[in-house]
Structures are given as C-alpha cells and as structure tokens.
Amino acid sequence: MVTPPRPSVAAMAAYPTSEATIPGFENPIQLGSNELGFPASPLAEAAMRDSADRGPQYSDADHVALRRALAQCHGLNFDRIICGAGSMEIMSQIGQSYLEPGRGLVMSQYGYRLMKTLAEIAGADVVLTPERDLTCDVDALLAGVTPATTMVFCVNPNNPTGTVLPFSEIRRLRANLRDDVMLILDAAYGEFVDMPDYQTGETLVDEGTNTVVLRTFSKVHGLAGLRVGWAYAHDDVIATLQKMRLPGSIGAQAQAGATASVNDPAHVAQSRNAVIALRERFIAQLRQFGLEPVPSHASFVLVRIPDHVGMDSEALYQAVKARGILLRRVGNFGLDGYIRISIGAPHEMAALTDVLTDILG
Numbered sequence: 001m002v003t004p005p006r007p008s009v010a011a012m013a014a015y016p017t018s019e020a021t022i023p024g025f026e027n028p029i030q031l032g033s034n035e036l037g038f039p040a041s042p043l044a045e046a047a048m049r050d051s052a053d054r055g056p057q058y059s060d061a062d063h064v065a066l067r068r069a070l071a072q073c074h075g076l077n078f079d080r081i082i083c084g085a086g087s088m089e090i091m092s093q094i095g096q097s098y099l100e101p102g103r104g105l106v107m108s109q110y111g112y113r114l115m116k117t118l119a120e121i122a123g124a125d126v127v128l129t130p131e132r133d134l135t136c137d138v139d140a141l142l143a144g145v146t147p148a149t150t151m152v153f154c155v156n157p158n159n160p161t162g163t164v165l166p167f168s169e170i171r172r173l174r175a176n177l178r179d180d181v182m183l184i185l186d187a188a189y190g191e192f193v194d195m196p197d198y199q200t201g202e203t204l205v206d207e208g209t210n211t212v213v214l215r216t217f218s219k220v221h222g223l224a225g226l227r228v229g230w231a232y233a234h235d236d237v238i239a240t241l242q243k244m245r246l247p248g249s250i251g252a253q254a255q256a257g258a259t260a261s262v263n264d265p266a267h268v269a270q271s272r273n274a275v276i277a278l279r280e281r282f283i284a285q286l287r288q289f290g291l292e293p294v295p296s297h298a299s300f301v302l303v304r305i306p307d308h309v310g311m312d313s314e315a316l317y318q319a320v321k322a323r324g325i326l327l328r329r330v331g332n333f334g335l336d337g338y339i340r341i342s343i344g345a346p347h348e349m350a351a352l353t354d355v356l357t358d359i360l361g
C-alpha cells in the first residue's frame with residue numbers, strides 16, 4: 001500500500017488538459033489550447049538565442065529586468081509586480097497561501113476551472129454562482145459570498161465562454177465585497193477585448209484594495225512554452241506570495257524572451273489586431289454553417305451546436321479530429337452541446353473552414 005494523499009486531494013479529479021495527438025497525423029492542427037497562431041516577437045526570439053549560454057547559472061530569482069520592463073510598459077509600480085512560471089503558478093501560490101478547509105472561494109459557474117481545482121487541493125469550499133447569457137453575473141457572485149469566503153475569482157474575459165464584463169461591473173463587484181475578501185481578476189485574454197469600457201484592473205490595486213490581477217505571456221505574446229506569467233497585487237499580498245515563491249522557477253531564457261517581448265509593443269499590437277480580425281471573420285463563417293458562436297472577446301470562440309445541424313458536439317469534435325484538427329470539448333465544464341475553438345494561424349483557420357464545409361456544408 002502506498003501513502004494515502006491528503007483527503008482533499010484523494011477526493012478530487014485531475015484538471016482536464018486538451019488532447020495533443022491524433023493517431024495517423026504527424027502534425028495535427030491544435031486549436032484546443034488557446035495558443036497564439038502567430039510568431040512571437042523577433043526581438044524575443046533573438047533575446048532567447050542570445051541567452052542560450054546562460055545554462056550554467058541560476059536565473060535571476062527576482063526577475064528584475066522583466067518587472068522593470070512591465071512596470072515601464074504598463075505604468076505600474078515595480079514593487080507590486082510578481083512573476084511566476086505561468087500565471088498558473090501564481091494562482092497555485094495564491095491557493096496555497098489563502099485557502100484551507102473552512103475558507104471559501106466564490107467563482108461563476110463557467111469560470112476558468114483551474115482555480116476550482118486549486119481550491120479543492122487546498123480543501124476549501126467552492127461556491128459556483130449562476131451566469132446570465134454565459135456571462136459572469138456580479139450580483140450572483142455577491143450573493144454567493146458567505147462569512148467564510150476569502151476569495152472571489154473573476155476571469156475577464158472568461159475562458160471558455162469568451163464573454164467579458166465592463167470595468168464598471170468589476171468596480172461594482174469590488175465595492176460590494178468585504179475588504180477582507182480578495183478579488184482575483186484573471187486577465188489572461190485582456191489584450192483581445194474590443195470594447196471601450198474594459199480594463200484589466202490594475203487601477204483597483206493602486207487604489208489600495210485587496211485585489212490581484214493575473215496576466216500572462218502565454219496568449220497575446222505567443223510565448224506559452226516559456227511559462228511566464230505575472231501578477232499585480234496589494235503590497236501585503238505581494239509580501240505573502242514572496243514567501244511562497246520557488247527561486248528560479250522562470251529560467252534565464254524565458255525571462256530574456258518575455259522581457260524583449262514587453263519591449264516590442266508594436267509586435268504585440270499587430271498580433272492582437274490579427275487575432276481580432278480572424279476571430280470576427282471566423283464567427284461570421286460559423287454562422288453561415290448554421291452553428292451558434294458566442295460573441296467573443298478572447299482568442300477563441302465558444303460554439304453551440306444546435307440540433308438542426310444533425311450531429312451533436314461530440315460527433316462534430318470527432319469528425320473534425322478524424323481530419324487532423326483538435327478542438328476543445330467543454331462538456332466537463334458543464335457546457336454540453338458546445339465546443340471551444342482557438343483562433344490559430346490563418347492557414348489553420350482556413351483548413352478548419354474547409355473541413356467544416358466538408359462535414360456540414
């Protein structure tokens with residue numbers, strides 16, 4: 001018999017990852033992982049090449065150059081920036097620091113599930129609140145708060161729905177939470193929002209509220225493989241997360257690549273605009289196929305497969321997979337009848353459109 005894990009870990013399911021291979025296809029098209037379909041900044045690639053000889057030394061545990069670049073680019077306070085091996089690592093540190101049995105997390109029913117998994121690992125209670133039109137409902141989040149709640153998690157824009165809340169709603173949420181309830185705003189897809197009243201939320205941190213904003217290099221920067229994310233948080237939260245950090249979790253090449261990418265805002269803007277243009281064109285094509293895309297502010301589209309199409313979401317997923325393209329099933333997130341499709345490279349989207357024409361046309 002092996003050592004039994006902690007009861008909270010024994011009781012939970014593993015976080016579902018996307019399929020990565022298709023038998024018979026050497027290079028399947030991956031539209032299930034929300035990776036950028038465009039190359040990263042050439043400056044980032046050059047910086048990584050230039051730091052290729054830094055293997056023998058440990059990387060900078062305080063990420064000084066990267067934090068300086070982020071502070072300057074976004075007009076933020078250097079001391080309130082903390083970096084991690086992807087925003088997932090920071091989320092995990094937040095879960096370990098602030099959740100335990102008897103404490104609670106509130107998040108909306110289709111909110112990014114990793115935070116729910118992390119709360120379960122910590123043995124905390126999770127309250128999932130109902131959404132309206134597949135969009136996070138601030139009143140429902142507020143109604144879900146109990147005296148035991150320590151954390152409210154709001155993903156904006158949300159994954160897997162792609163829907164977004166205006167900053168006025170985020171402000172209303174913060175204003176109506178107790179001061180000791182931490183608000184976590186996950187803005188992994190914030191750059192892809194095309195709406196005037198949107199903000200990723202760092203302002204709330206600088207106003208001194210108990211708020212954490214999560215950002216990542218995995219989406220618009222096209223650097224998912226480097227594993228770099230960052231957070232902007234209240235000074236006391238930063239002091240706590242500093243204790244939880246593993247020095248050196250971001251390698252030297254990853255830090256160099258991410259720093260160079262921050263310093264190439266024109267390239268980032270170009271990627272953002274290309275994704276938005278492709279997304280809107282793809283949404284129009286999906287409607288022509290009789291499918292029902294949810295209007296998206298992210299780098300993916302959630303699509304409902306209505307009955308009249310003649311096949312359900314699993315059958316469509318399998319038919320597309322049989323032609324070498326991986327999409328993302330979302331039934332396990334409670335979204336039966338839907339599929340999530342990442343906006344990939346232009347040729348990948350064209351290949352998918354051809355496949356859908358074949359299957360549905």
Ligand SMILES: Cc1ncc(COP(=O)(O)O)c(C=O)c1O
Nearest residue numbers: 086087088112159188216218229
């Ligand atoms: C909403 C959301 N938050 C966070 C992450 C994690 O990003 P990272 O690669 O920085 O760990 C993802 C990744 O898909 C995401 O969709």
